[in-house]
Amino acid sequence: MNEFIVEKMKWNNGVLAIDFVSDDEGEVALYAQREELRVPVEYTAGEDGRKHVEITFFDREAKSIFYRGRWRFVKRDTLEPAQLADDIMLNIEDYTRSFYSEDKTKIVIVTPVIMKYTGENTDFLEEEEEMQGVAFEVSYTFKYDIDGYRRTFATAKREANTLKSFIIKCGFITAKWMINKYYLFYAGRYKKNGKNILIMSENRPGIMDNLEAIDTRLKERGLDKEYNISYHFRNIFEGHQNPFSWLRTLRMIAKNDYIFVDDYAPIFAYIDMDEKTTLVQVWHAGFGFKLVGYGRFGISGSPHPVKSCHRKYTYALIGNDSLREIYSEVFGIEKEALLATGMPRLEHFLDDDNRRAVTDAFYREFPELEGKRIITFAPTYRGSNQKNANYDFSQIDFDRLYDYCKRTNTVFIIKQHHFLREKAPIKESQGDVFYECSDHKLNDIFYMTDLLITDYSSCFYDFLLLGKPVLFFTYDRAVYSATRGVHRPIDKVAPGRVCDSFDQLMDALENEDYGTVEAADFLRDKCVSSDTLASDKVIDYVILHREVEDI
């Protein structure tokens, strides 16, 4: 691929000036893939080797507006897309411009976006790809009143491009209406007596982590005899869900007084929750760099401003007080609704008995690993959801890593995110070094792990409790930040060395240069500093309505 990089962009009224470098003299153009239109753009060459173009998207004097659509900045002949320099990518939102009509009822919005280069899918890139390009999205918009706005078949018609998308949208609108009606019917039918607890997840097949810890503690305290505890687990993101499964879920939600849910559960977005029901989100992540929930508001994968399940939580658990602001942003709820209990799943994490039992079981399963140094590689997925989740293993030179591991008596355990179904591409001949343990619990593997390599995932939060080093392998840091978004710059707050390339990662490994960054306050879970179990705090405060200090 030839070099073709946008190094500078600057708006002057409705004109966008672009400085770019290109290693050939070919012409450039704006290209609309869907319409297959190419608009040539003339450039001038500067003395510094940069080329300069000016694109008029909006000219009030001439009453001219650029055509709507997504216009890729490409080489005219080959359609090779321009890449964005990292510093532009990291601040891409600052390059959006809005041009208002005189009466402010209409706006022309020009937004630079990062898109896939090839393929029919022109959706916005949300993961690292071999090749991305910059496009300028020109949108024509007009004002509407969100408070008085209801999505109907008429609005679906306005939103839809095709008959098929219109039918799908109408189907969604009808389904959501029916879901709420069904819930309200059962919520009115079941009388709340404060004795019913539901433990559920909409994207996990069974009980685990924080839910499991709370459930265990409920039983240890004998509260299962006093309260009816129900369980409901399904993964709505995997395969088609039977309508009866939805109806059953709704009935269970309607019936229970206290609902503990882990992770994203969109069903709560569709229903008007009974005020007597207490909904508690026991979010699995302590702290991760990747943006979730309302942290992504306005960018790709944004939640709806009003109708999001996150807004419905009565309470949500967080790891410590310093995370209050972050999770208030994530869930779009007030800080007071966040209970800084610590993560219940971590309350026995440092117990010697637990550690010994897990370690013994592990070495019974893998006796050949005893006495070897263990590196665990646990990156998060790329992609916008469970269906298109992926990880680009081509970023890793497995042969080089294999040599390093052989020299240092190390084994390399790969633990992929549970969204990923494909195995890592490990050669059979290298099976003595590379182990894929994606079906094992990551926190169990941590006990044997000497060094963790991760990226934007929250898994390092738990690992830090063991006081062992972490490396952050972020080969796509700028693209990831621009498309998925990060809470805090990873290079500023990561408690370990940040490696932006495989070479840097190998350098860190070879030189044992893991960085010396102190873990910030928000990375220390409260479970290690509190005498009271996190699950007890949750049970006492939420179910037994007792005063609990320090949450």
Place this chain on the structure above:
Amino acid sequence: MCVINRIFWKRTYLFIEFSAESPKGICLKNTETGRMVSFEVKKLKENYYRAKLNITIANGRDLLEEGRWLITLSDGSPVTEYSACIKENPYIGQRVFRYTQRFYSYTFRMEFTAEGLTVINGHYMSVKKNRDAEDFRRSFFEKSQGGAI
């Protein structure tokens, strides 16, 4: 005296940096309803402060409601002093948040009025069909008197 030196966005946070001899509270005051929304203020250095507001929870569990908002001190009096770089930047405070498959937009812009710097926010929906786009282009300048915003 309070002088606003810098206005910028980071994700859903609106930041306002200002210099003042003593700590000041910064608010948005709705010009119609009079509702005041407070920023969190943090001291950055001597006589220099940063105020921030998360617009996704500026109205309880809701977005900052649409309307016109004057930037004021906590007593409701408008801030009248601004640095030159704010006064001369016609795009100051612009932000667009896209939602529901980018079909809808929640937008912010700022303009100087007789009272002071006013934040104007609202919801917009996209034109999706070519026929509607032509109507949009034709009608966009109908009431315009010219001059860039």
